[in-house]
Amino acid sequence: MPFKRAIYPGTFDPITNGHLDVIERAAKIFDEVIVVVAVNSQKQPLFSADERYEMIDLVTEAYPNVRVDVLIDGLLANFARENDAHVIVRGLRQVTDFEYEFQISLMNRNLYPEITTVFLMPNEKYTYLASSIVREVAGLGGDVSNFVPKTVLERLNEKFSLKKDH
Numbered sequence: 001m002p003f004k005r006a007i008y009p010g011t012f013d014p015i016t017n018g019h020l021d022v023i024e025r026a027a028k029i030f031d032e033v034i035v036v037v038a039v040n041s042q043k044q045p046l047f048s049a050d051e052r053y054e055m056i057d058l059v060t061e062a063y064p065n066v067r068v069d070v071l072i073d074g075l076l077a078n079f080a081r082e083n084d085a086h087v088i089v090r091g092l093r094q095v096t097d098f099e100y101e102f103q104i105s106l107m108n109r110n111l112y113p114e115i116t117t118v119f120l121m122p123n124e125k126y127t128y129l130a131s132s133i134v135r136e137v138a139g140l141g142g143d144v145s146n147f148v149p150k151t152v153l154e155r156l157n158e159k160f161s162l163k164k165d166h
Contacts, residue, residue, distance in 0.1 A: 004029075006087035008120070009036040009048060009076055012052050013045040014152045015059060016134055018126030022091040025120050027063045034083060035060065037070045046135050059149040068146035088117045093127045 006026055010108070012019060026033045037052045037133070049070050060066045071079050080088060088108060090101050105117035114155075122129075129147055138144045138156040145153050 003031050004087065005032045005083065005085040006030040006089050007034045007080055007083065007085045008089040009038050009071065009079075011038055011040055011043060011045060011131065012056055013131050014052065014134065014148060014156060015056050016126070016128040016129050016131055016148050016152075017146075018091065018093065018122045019131075020059060020149065021122040021126055022062060022089065022120050023063065023066060025115075025122075026089045026118075026159050027066050029118075030089075031065060033063070033066045033089070034085060035066060035068045036076070036079065036118065037068065038076070039070065039072050041073075047155070051155070055149075055152055055155060058151050061114070065129065075111060077108045077115060080108075080115055081112050086114050086116060088115060090117055090119050092119045092121050093129070117158055 008026055010019065014083050023033060025134060035056050037049055037056065039049050044163060045052070049072070053068050053070050056068045060068065060070060076088065080086070088105070090105070092098055101117070101119065108115050108117065134147050134156075139160055144156065148156065
């Protein structure tokens, strides 16, 4: 059987238990999964790319076939080609995610015909979970401990306590 390398791209600002659920599922399906921290110049992330990389690296230590990389600029299709990855993994939480992801999938396949996008649905308890909601709730002092790994919770608490001090 051929070696199957997949990439799981996202901003992961921060990584949530829903993301981890998708990573765990992908790690069981593919020989290697590269979690790609995408840097989007149109977004103002709470965490730097290096901080997101570090958090993901820490929380995925239990998966020997998962590694983390950062895509500063350029096309995901080119990143996949350069890394000999033929699968893009995307998590679908709701039906509304599908339309956008479908368009991106078709464009990636146009740019890199050898690529296949695989949609994985997280556990139903994470279907409403988004990094933006986690950031907002944490920023307002809410408890997000059920939604992020302990390491991420600590980083969120540090980040927001620093913001309050300034």
